[in-house]
Amino acid sequence: MESFGKQLRTLREKRHLTVNQLATYSGVSAAGISRIENGKRGVALIVFQLLNGQQRFSEIEAALPNLSGRVLSERLKELETEGVIKRDVIPETPVRIEYSLTEKGCALAPILEEISKWSSTWIDPS
Structure with missing residues (x-):
């Protein structure tokens, strides 16, 4: 199964959007979009x-069993630094x-929802 990053890149290319256009549309920096796409x-x-x-943390960890606790912790810190998530x-x-x-x-949200729709249509779950 393709990663979300690859799916985002494919969706962006099908819509003929540059990283900067997608960044403007989503409000996320071009660097952030590139980071997601590059996996x-x-x-x-x-x-x-x-x-x-x-x-x-435990709820997120349970929902994402393929991510180790160490990787999850690192990514949460990175996302907090980027201003994408808030830690209370x-x-x-x-x-x-x-x-x-x-x-x-x-x-x-709109980007990830589009990726979800696209993957439901085009990616074989087997």
């Missing part, structure tokens, strides 16, 4: 998962940490 493992999957709303620390015992999409992250 930082799990980035698009994490964003896609967080489209369902605020979640704890809830001061209770034990401390609870929840992740959600920022406005910038939510701007990826």
Whole structure:
């Protein structure tokens, strides 16, 4: 099965969009689009998962069993640095940490929904 990055690149090419045009449309930097297309493992999957709303690390980890906890932790930090996700620390015992999409992250929703539609139509699940 193709990665989200490859699917995004294919979708962008079919629509004859440059990375900069897609960045303008989505509100995500061209560097961010390139990073997704070039496949930082799990980035698009994490964003896609967080489209369902605020979640704890364990919930994201359970939903993405092909990502190790170490890789998930690294990608969450990178996405937070990029301003795509927000990390909320809830001061209770034990401390609870929840992740959600920022406005910038939510701007990826139309792109990921298109990729999802495209892959449902064109990619054989077997």
